[in-house]
Amino acid sequence: MTRNPATIAARLSVAPMMDWTDRHCRYFHRLMSRRALLYTEMVTAPALVRGGAVHLLDHDAAEHPVALQLGGSDPAELAEAARIGADHGYDEINLNVGCPSDRVRSGCFGAVLMERPGLVAECVAAMIAAQPVDVTVKCRIGVDDQDPAQVLPDFLTRISDAGVRRVTIHARKAWLQGLSPKENRDIPPLDYALVHAMKAQFPQLHISINGGIATLDAAAPHLDGLDGVMIGRAAYHQPWDILGRADSAVFGEANPLQSPQEAVHAMLPYIERHLSQGGKLHQVTRHMLGLFAGRPGARHWRRTLSEGVSKEGAGPDLVLQALEAVDAQHQAAQ
Structure with missing residues (x-):
């Protein structure tokens, strides 16, 4: 069975x-x-x-x-x-x-x-x-x-x-x-x-x-x-x-994604679909705030998303902007 x-x-x-x-x-x-x-x-x-x-x-x-x-x-x-x-x-x-x-x-x-x-x-x-x-x-x-x-x-x-x-x-x-x-x-x-x-x-x-x-x-x-x-x-x-x-x-299986950055990119089509159906960006991104917890750029990630979601026209570009801040902090920490 x-x-x-x-x-x-x-x-x-x-x-x-x-x-x-x-x-x-x-x-x-x-x-x-x-x-x-x-x-x-x-x-x-x-x-x-x-x-x-x-x-x-x-x-x-x-x-x-x-x-x-x-x-x-x-x-x-x-x-x-x-x-x-x-x-x-x-x-x-x-x-x-x-x-x-x-x-x-x-x-x-x-x-x-x-x-x-x-x-x-x-x-x-x-x-x-x-x-x-x-x-x-x-x-x-x-x-x-x-x-x-x-x-x-x-x-x-x-x-x-x-x-x-x-x-x-x-x-x-x-x-x-x-x-x-x-x-x-x-x-x-x-x-x-x-x-x-x-x-x-x-x-x-x-x-x-x-x-x-x-x-x-x-x-x-x-x-x-x-x-x-x-x-x-x-x-x-x-x-x-x-x-x-x-x-x-x-x-005991392979992980589907190799980095939190990949998780961000994987979410973008879902975010676009949600917005096209009349949804709000914060309804999705509020669950993503902890994605970089304990990593360089985590504070910038949270702040960029938290402060930007209420602005007119906020969408995938804001998420990518927040990710750029993470990447910059990560490189600076190397």
């Missing part, structure tokens, strides 16, 4: 990140890595089913393998949302059981669902029954005063019994009381050992780890014992460092 391309790609994935991993970001990331699994921003099931916001599912064919992350807690509504996502061609449908934001919490989905594993099991079972695409879960190790060593095995047992075969575990608790969403990304201590222990306890599950992993070198030890690593902010803020060498370092 052929494995789902998303399962193979999940050896390295870029985390779903609100306001960041939109279709322009994913297209840019895909140019640098043919193999990594990409995720949408979280899309709420009510927005799709009740709001008819199917435009949120727009994506380019070049993005595959690409997964849709859904938020919600109503089994029937999530099932319908999953069906819609499958009809739009996504390679995976993922349920968010990890986001700690107030908006998510008030809607009874995200990390608060760690407290209701039975409901999560109902949700994923309904999603699996409704459509043919793999349903996965992204969760935390627990929330608030829960004991992760107790609740996480029970949680994984329930979703596994419901039919889930792949899960990504953010190796931190979410503190729903007292910490902001931003603080929840850094303050609760990481427990990588617990995630590795879950793989030993649930060998049938494909388990990826997420949280605090900022380089491919840091990812490598996890790939010795786990099935995959998910990287979030580092992949966004230093995309070349992560994705530019991901195919060779993680998948």
Whole structure:
């Protein structure tokens, strides 16, 4: 039986990140890595089913393998949302059981669902029954005063019994009381050992780890014992460092591009097409600001793009102008 391309790609994935991993970001990331699994921003099931916001599912064919992350807690509504996502061609449908934001919490989905594993099991079972695409879960190790060593095995047992075969575990608790969403990304201590222990306890599950992993070198030890690593902010803020060498370092294949400069030139046709369809330059280039992070000219690159995108007629020429500043700084540093 052929494995789902998303399962193979999940050896390295870029985390779903609100306001960041939109279709322009994913297209840019895909140019640098043919193999990594990409995720949408979280899309709420009510927005799709009740709001008819199917435009949120727009994506380019070049993005595959690409997964849709859904938020919600109503089994029937999530099932319908999953069906819609499958009809739009996504390679995976993922349920968010990890986001700690107030908006998510008030809607009874995200990390608060760690407290209701039975409901999560109902949700994923309904999603699996409704459509043919793999349903996965992204969760935390627990929330608030829960004991992760107790609740996480029970949680994984329930979703596994419901039919889930792949899960990504953010190796931190979410503190729903007292910490902001931003603080929840850094303050609760990481427990990588617990995630590795879950793989030993649930060998049938494909388990990826997420949280605090900022380089491919840091990812490598996890790939010795786990099935995959998910990287979030580092992949966004230093995309070349992560994705530019991901195919060779993680998948043992040739990288599609040899330099961040090549990535800029590869994006120009996409930018031109986006502008010709009435789009704005900043909608694309805002995701490219970190491309030269840690390299000569990075500040000039960011400043030229940030200051120039709002000017009348800003387009590919501005991007090339920013690249010239990078090249000049690079040569001066030689």
